[in-house]
Amino acid sequence: MNIGLFIPCYIDQLYPQVGIATLQVLERLGLSVTYPTNQTCCGQPMANSGFEHLTQGTSHNFVTNFSEFDYIVCPSGSCTLHIKDHLQDDGYPDKALDIRKKTFELTEFLTDVIGVKKLHAHFPHKVGLHQSCHGLRGLGLAQMSELMAPPFSKPESLLTMVTGLELIELERKDECCGFGGTFCVFEEAVSVKMGQDRIADHSNHGAEYITGVDMSCLMHLEGILRRQKSKVKVIHIAEILNSVTG
Amino acid sequence: MNPQNKTHSELAKKFNRDVERVNWHDKTLWFVREKRDKSAHQLAEWEQLREAASQIKNNVLSNLHNYLIEFEKNALNHGIHVHWASTAQEHNEIVHSIIKNHGVNNMVKSKSMLTEECGLNEYLHQQGINVVDTDLGERIVQLANEPPSHIVLPCIHWKKEEIGELFHQHLGTPKGNADPQFLTAAARKHLREHFLTSRVALTGVNFSVAETGEIIVCTNEGNADLGVQLADVHIACMGIEKIIPKRKHLSVFLRLLARSATGQPITTYSSHFQKPREGQEMHIVLVDNGRSERLASDDFRNALKCIRCGACFNTCPVYRRSGGHSYHTAVAGPIGSILAPGFDMAKNADLPFASTLCGSCTNVCPVKIDIHDQLYKWRQVLVKNGHTTASKKTGMNVMSLVLSLPMVYRFSGTVGRWIIRTLPFIVNNKFNPWYKQREMPKASTQSFRSWYLNQRKHGQ
Numbered sequence: 001m002n003i004g005l006f007i008p009c010y011i012d013q014l015y016p017q018v019g020i021a022t023l024q025v026l027e028r029l030g031l032s033v034t035y036p037t038n039q040t041c042c043g044q045p046m047a048n049s050g051f052e053h054l055t056q057g058t059s060h061n062f063v064t065n066f067s068e069f070d071y072i073v074c075p076s077g078s079c080t081l082h083i084k085d086h087l088q089d090d091g092y093p094d095k096a097l098d099i100r101k102k103t104f105e106l107t108e109f110l111t112d113v114i115g116v117k118k119l120h121a122h123f124p125h126k127v128g129l130h131q132s133c134h135g136l137r138g139l140g141l142a143q144m145s146e147l148m149a150p151p152f153s154k155p156e157s158l159l160t161m162v163t164g165l166e167l168i169e170l171e172r173k174d175e176c177c178g179f180g181g182t183f184c185v186f187e188e189a190v191s192v193k194m195g196q197d198r199i200a201d202h203s204n205h206g207a208e209y210i211t212g213v214d215m216s217c218l219m220h221l222e223g224i225l226r227r228q229k230s231k232v233k234v235i236h237i238a239e240i241l242n243s244v245t246g
Numbered sequence: 247m248n249p250q251n252k253t254h255s256e257l258a259k260k261f262n263r264d265v266e267r268v269n270w271h272d273k274t275l276w277f278v279r280e281k282r283d284k285s286a287h288q289l290a291e292w293e294q295l296r297e298a299a300s301q302i303k304n305n306v307l308s309n310l311h312n313y314l315i316e317f318e319k320n321a322l323n324h325g326i327h328v329h330w331a332s333t334a335q336e337h338n339e340i341v342h343s344i345i346k347n348h349g350v351n352n353m354v355k356s357k358s359m360l361t362e363e364c365g366l367n368e369y370l371h372q373q374g375i376n377v378v379d380t381d382l383g384e385r386i387v388q389l390a391n392e393p394p395s396h397i398v399l400p401c402i403h404w405k406k407e408e409i410g411e412l413f414h415q416h417l418g419t420p421k422g423n424a425d426p427q428f429l430t431a432a433a434r435k436h437l438r439e440h441f442l443t444s445r446v447a448l449t450g451v452n453f454s455v456a457e458t459g460e461i462i463v464c465t466n467e468g469n470a471d472l473g474v475q476l477a478d479v480h481i482a483c484m485g486i487e488k489i490i491p492k493r494k495h496l497s498v499f500l501r502l503l504a505r506s507a508t509g510q511p512i513t514t515y516s517s518h519f520q521k522p523r524e525g526q527e528m529h530i531v532l533v534d535n536g537r538s539e540r541l542a543s544d545d546f547r548n549a550l551k552c553i554r555c556g557a558c559f560n561t562c563p564v565y566r567r568s569g570g571h572s573y574h575t576a577v578a579g580p581i582g583s584i585l586a587p588g589f590d591m592a593k594n595a596d597l598p599f600a601s602t603l604c605g606s607c608t609n610v611c612p613v614k615i616d617i618h619d620q621l622y623k624w625r626q627v628l629v630k631n632g633h634t635t636a637s638k639k640t641g642m643n644v645m646s647l648v649l650s651l652p653m654v655y656r657f658s659g660t661v662g663r664w665i666i667r668t669l670p671f672i673v674n675n676k677f678n679p680w681y682k683q684r685e686m687p688k689a690s691t692q693s694f695r696s697w698y699l700n701q702r703k704h705g706q
Contacts, residue, residue, distance in 0.1 A: 009649065012694045013659040014687045019694035035698050041649040048603065050625030050634065051642040057650025137605035145283065146561065146609035148292040172276070176563045180602025185679040187600060189259040192683040193268060193567050194602075223684030 003033045004069035006103065008079045008215070009041035015215050021242035022075040022106055028244070029114060033073075036065035044082035048181045052086065059089050059096065067095040071113065072103040075238045077135020077213045080105040085138070105139055106238055107213055111154040116161070123243045124164030127235075128207035129155060130198065130221070131174040132214035141213065145174050155213055155237055162240055168205040175201075179220035195224045202232065209235045254600040258568035271403060272566040278399070279560040281509025282610065289501070298498050300614035303551035306489055307541060313456040313489045314532065320459025324521035327529045334364035337483065337533045341366060341448065342373055344481055344529055350445050354437075356380045356470040357463055358450030359397050359554055360483050360533060362576040377448075378440045380469040382433055389416045395570025397577055398507045398556035403569050437469070447473030451484035452553070453499055454530075457492045460520035461530065464503060464513040471517050480522065483531045486538075487550040499553060502612035506555040540588050545623045549584050551613040558607035558617055564600055573597060580607035584620040587628060595633035598624035656695070663689035 003026065007019040019035075026033045042062060043055030062083070066072050074080045083103045089096040110116045135141045135155075142153035159167055178184065178194025185191075199221055202210050210232060212218055218234040225232055262268055286292045306313060318328045331337035337360075345353060353370070355361065355377050367377045367388070379388045383400035387393065389412055394400030401409070410424035419432045449470040453462040461482050463470045474480045490496060504510040522528035541547050559565050559579035570578035575586040575594060583601065586594035598621045607617040628634065648654050665672050666689035674681050692700075 050629035133604035
């Protein structure tokens with residue numbers, strides 16, 4: 001199984017530790033992982049802003065970098081969803097469609113493809129899980145509070161394999177944090193208020209860490225937490241799954 | 247409605263100046279969303295009901311012409327006058343001509359968002375006709391000279407103390423009395439006079455049945471019934487998409503509507519009007535106002551399935567924290583944001599962007615409208631039609647160029663991180679909307695890529 005590691009641009013530039021943790025989690029499972037070094041961005045920032053027609057360059061670059069792999073794994077629900085829903089390459093339409101099918105978000109890959117049952121991770125902290133919307137409602141990583149169906153959660157089932165970790169309950173288990181790509185600057189007031197409210201839910205329930213499958217949501221929450229001089233920290237789920245002792 | 251021509255973002259910013267009010271607004275509507283969840287959870291077949299409703303509506307949209315003709319035929323057989331209005335203006339003129347024919351200048355109205363969409367009150371006011379909205383929430387915003395901020399809970403943005411003051415000014419209730427029961431009784435007394443003296447009553451339509459030619463109006467206060475039963479003339483105004491094929495289909499919608507809207511199993515009254523009572527005159531105005539055009543669009547026709555339950559408002563984290571008036575349109579919230587650009591792209595170009603695309607609206611929708619996908623699609627249409635700013639366009643072009651060329655991307659990333667680290671004042675200032683209430687991310691010295699290459703070089 002030949003896995004291509006898709007590291008979103010902002011993780012590559014601002015949160016390299018998340019990319020490192022993702023790679024190490026996968027390699028520890030004995031998987032062969034390659035990071036194609038000419039990758040940039042999936043094109044989502046343009047597309048969500050109404051400029052999907054400007055994503056030809058990024059899409060083509062994505063196809064060039066990733067078409068040869070059996071699976072493509074990414075530590076971001078949002079970027080994965082963009083590829084799955086919108087990747088198009090006029091030069092190589094079939095390759096683009098093929099990539100859509102074989103791209104997976106990290107926790108769904110670990111759960112559905114690898115079938116991970118056990119992890120050797122230890123993280124002795126109270127953790128709140130932020131359900132990023134695109135992972136939740138777009139990729140179906142967990143049961144959504146609006147729908148009437150039995151509960152399940154791929155990120156949560158992995159977190160319960162981490163020893164010492166205490167998952168806190170939230171009042172609103174899957175409300176949006178307000179990041180929303182360029183929404184966070186064009187609708188600054190509402191975006192920040194949504195973030196503050198999400199943080200309050202986590203901190204009121206004693207979270208030491210807020211984790212999630214999307215670093216972009218966590219980046220927004222981190223910005224607010226640091227401004228508030230809060231002790232609560234954000235951590236990507238890959239970093240928790242990679243907290244190996246001994 | 248939006249005299250200053252302000253955008254959603256500007257109006258939402260204003261709304262957010264009063265944090266306590268935002269918190270209260272958010273919690274009040276979230277409470278309604280939770281009531282919806284609880285009542286939906288009580289029906290094991292909830293998701294099947296949604297699917298059935300969605301499919302019935304799909305059938306309606308594909309056969310709209312035939313159902314409308316069938317409906318008209320049956321309504322005419324029952325002695326109802328049927329009018330067709332292709333625009334809001336035509337609708338207003340038809341209603342006005344009916345009122346004029348009866349030589350009156352007063353009308354009571356209940357339960358119609360369509361007349362809000364058409365601006366009927368304003369039009370009739372200019373013609374010297376006084377319209378009294380009889381539903382309590384509608385009456386409150388009418389007295390305050392405001393549009394509704396929510397399609398089901400029109401004055402949800404008003405606190406009871408403020409309503410007490412409004413009633414004190416308009417209805418002469420004692421100053422400082424904000425007891426809801428007292429205020430409701432005062433409104434009831436005030437409205438009674440209008441009910442008793444109005445010869446014309448206008449209602450909206452929740453559903454109309456092609457098979458029987460009847461209309462159904464769902465209310466909690468019973469004002470539609472009171473108005474219609476006391477008046478000589480009943481005018482019912484409906485968008486052409488409100489039709490359903492058979493009476494048996496109504497059960498699906500009645501079970502979904504109130505549960506989605508407020509968490510009630512059913513509205514207090516589901517009133518069927520099939521023919522005028524003896525001596526009464528009944529009119530139905532079928533309104534297109536852009537609906538046929540919408541029907542022709544593969545991407546956006548689905549929005550015509552809407553039954554106006556307001557569930558998408560209550561669940562929307564942006565609506566709850568920006569208030570209905572920030573949408574500057576008759577129907578606010580997520581559904582309003584996909585309907586409004588269809589009426590006027592230039593005026594409503596901001597609305598599809600007033601969303602994080604979180605998708606909760608789509609999940610609560612009882613007729614499965616793909617609301618958040620349509621928001622995404624409207625964004626593409628708006629930009630293609632030039633409804634964007636020059637700065638955004640330039641920014642996106644630069645971003646696209648940088649991200650399409652791996653070497654330029656890497657160079658820009660390195661420079662960007664160096665700036666954040668060494669010259670933070672370039673980004674940490676008031677011109678950066680991110681920085682206003684958030685710290686910038688800490689910039690690491692190396693990218694993931696450089697770490698990776700380094701690792702691989704050392705054979706790790």
